[in-house]
Amino acid sequence: MRRLRVARRDRPRWTRRGLSRTPEKPESNCCPQGHRPWSLGEYSPFKTFSSRSGVGRKPGNILLDRKGEPHLTDFGLARLIEQESTVTNSFDVLGTPSYMSPEQAGGRVKELTPAADVYALGAVFYHMLTGQPPFAGGTTYETIRMVLETEPRKPRLWNSKADVDLETICLKCLEKDPQRRYSSALALAEDLERWLRHEPIRARRSGIFIRSRKWVRRNPAAAILVPSLAALAAVVGVMVWNSESNRPPPAGIAVLPFENLSDANESASFADGIQDDILTKLAKIADLKVISRTSVMQYRSARNIRQIGDALRVSHVLEGSVRRNAGRIHLNTQLIDTRTDTHVWAEEYDRDLNDIFAIQSEIAQKVAEQLHAKISSAEKSAIEQPPTADLAAFDLYNRAKNLFLAATNSNSGKEDLLEAADLLNQALARDRSYFEAYCQLGGIHDLLYILGHDHSPRRLGLAEAAVDAALRLRPAAGEAHLARAANLYSGYLNYDEALFAALSGRKSCV
Template identity: 70%
Template structure:
């Protein structure tokens, strides 16, 4: 195309975007090739459009930076506005990388340059507001140049254009505050979001959000989180993924505070230095401290060892009452059958309906652990307040021969009124169809939006074999009562039931997932840390993958195996991100994510995941206890203590919570007073209430912390052969004898005791050579012996 436009000869159209069309043109008077941008609406352009166009030219013309395309001339002709710019050979970033992809390192280097360019514009009071690959031009040397300030505004100017509620920006790269038309909230961190979106595109080959239409894209942007970049491109490491996702936070306050801060963090990553996108993990900081203070570290390790028994207790409690929010709790169904073993069957029916409802992302569903304590209770308002839900589903199940009778009631806890009830009298073989029907009717009554995939999951039968389902239900019923003390017996019986279930129905997907979890637990806990146990877990996972490779339960089982079986934390997190897409209400998923993040030293991220788990399972105080451990891990002792205060608000006589709360003062203030007071209180009022080992351990901790040799010896005499720790990892009597001997400056006796303790621990290590906790105990003993 050869057309004249005043002093310009239009050679070809090279782009269209924002409010204009861009041509490659020749400026006749100076005989040079330029990029000419002309407003693309011709005579239909409104005054607002023309004003915005002039604003673009004014903003860009004020900026002089090698990374910004310079403006040559601004003018109007035949009712159109135009300006000419330097023509950059090379092309738009998205077009260039489509032909020649960038390496991950090249991508980071490029975003550093663009971010510093954006920071320069911000320093001069100008926002870009439409950062995207199409607005970044690469010259022949590959250097980036930012163009198209068509959406820029002068920060200090509140023009009539910027006061409109028009959504300005490109949807796939648009910050949430732009998407909702909140121009007053647009700031420099809005451009940080755009930079993060471009970084995401270059790293993964796709934008953070992309729907079929502008509306769908904006809905995804506002309602969902971007996929972890590492799930799309496994070559991306965790730190770079963290930098990218920090830019894409929906809350502007959680993004980098400036484009310069982003550039500097990327430069840290390029130099292999710790990034500041998150705090350096406590374990990473601890390594450096240990190198600087080896002798102090040994003593700290010993004192930490003494606290182990107090950390293996499982608590029972809840958060204090808070305002009710929307959501549903499926309460335990009443068993009206004459056979006592039908109670487990009724629980299995309840669990399946709860599991189906939990698949619905649009519905908050309370986890099973938190609802089981409400068996037989009828105060719906109180239940709603305690679980923070607006509705509960209750019912009864009666099995008579081959007939099934079920009565279901959906209740609004805010008014204690029934909003739906139905009686089912059918053949027992219709059980699974009834469960799906109930779940769908409840969702309809609650006006929950159900996707096609969620509907398919709800309608899917767990198994076609009622006997297999009964075996599975009995196994599931055993796990909540299992502990590491009697774990082999409980877990062994449950595994046998699950093996019988899959033998009857080799397509029983959920049974395989439960089997994998049980085997992994035995392996990780040290109760059976053998290759055979790990192989059994992986065989169950492979069976689950064959049946449903895309199901969230499959990926959750795989995550648990990578975490507990292989200590592959990055791999586990990647699997958890996949699982989260179809298990939005699975508290165990968020709890596991919290555990994995904590293992990596990301304590604050871990705590957020655990808090989310507790929100979905508000009576599972093991999770609450774990949150307390995390707060203690990064020395936020006041918040740690508040978690145990919450437990004691609900269960004033919970001795485990009292002991843990008292021990916070030992760590926080070196104050053993509360622990002494607790011991004295129990001895005076109910000496049989605290197990002997916990009592002697608490006294031992106090005595050693106070360096009271007589009290330490007395506590040791009162203890059994395992004065500290929990089976299968513990510190034996010789280890404690060694500590006491060292307190009396009897080094010869201390060395003999520690040597004896080491000989005993070596047996444990030899039996389970790849079991980490056993080696940790051996390391503490070697530290006491002075071995490096």
């Protein structure tokens, strides 16, 4: 030291000719190959660093001369009143928390060895690579706690240009366990020299096993708690799985396609219409879970009741057969428990063909009664209401619906869709109050428009007209509002109005 001079604000400061502080921010290309990081490899005081006990190891205490050689200093005695500096206060027995080793931060004085100095140098090295200390809390206490309990963030997360091997060397210096650090500053310098010579370094990156072991040592209570919670979760998981696998299917029903026993092929649509109408009536009962027609049509020829019940997660299925002959209808139906494959209820109907709608309502109510479902007065009225008073219109509607479903599943069939629209128009010509036919017709016109078979304003107008007619017949019906939502969404791309219409339909069904 040459002299004591007075700096700004009348503060005393020691100076030495030709020395300056080390930069505390990493350069744009941190430690590129071919440049010595900090010239530590040739820094002889660094090689005997561990012998300089009591000297504060941090960037503020390392000065460079005009030749770039670093010099380790300590301003603890020189600094008397300057509090905002990062220089060590000699009256602060803790030193600078961000650069202290865990054993020093924990006050374990008897455990202080040269490994503590290696840690301090690693902290300085970390600062050089990243521009900040490895730990920095809001208060001294927080910083010390971080030093004791947390691992430093990898330097490359702060500075992606930092070399991987230099990161490994730095993190080895910052190990919580002194035994895992370099044995001395000389050993650290030798590993740095290996890096400079492009040779393999001795330090190794910590694997997941080592990181896990570190965590267990730092958190012994949590280490005991985590396996206990995992074991508890495993037991609960097994119990839930067993309960789910052994739990009977929820109370619900699937109406399987009715078998057509008539000679005429067109009667197949009639049998499907009976199944569809019974399914629709049952779906109006809020207390029942009813599987959709689309989901059950694949079981037209399958009759393994247990497998169907497991697949659809229902407790019961309704199946039947239909024979239509000379103005008469013969219908057999059975309600089966899928859990035991036993008949719960069965009935045989042999009546005039014009009684078909009354038969469908009677079957729906009998099934609900067997399943102990509560039926409100409004639901009872909906079940008893026939879809149409015209049997021929009912036939035309069912044929059109089968064509529509076939075209929907194949995404093709312009001719089938056009034929279905024609059949529905014939049905509506016979019964202008056929509500379901209007809803179906609107869906067919929308599909012709969406698929590009007739992407014209006229086709969109036909769809809208059919939906409007359905809403006029039953303004509160959920089916009509759903048809309106589909038209707004697919035809006009009016998502907000479509959502509003769909929500209105949902409220109508409640």
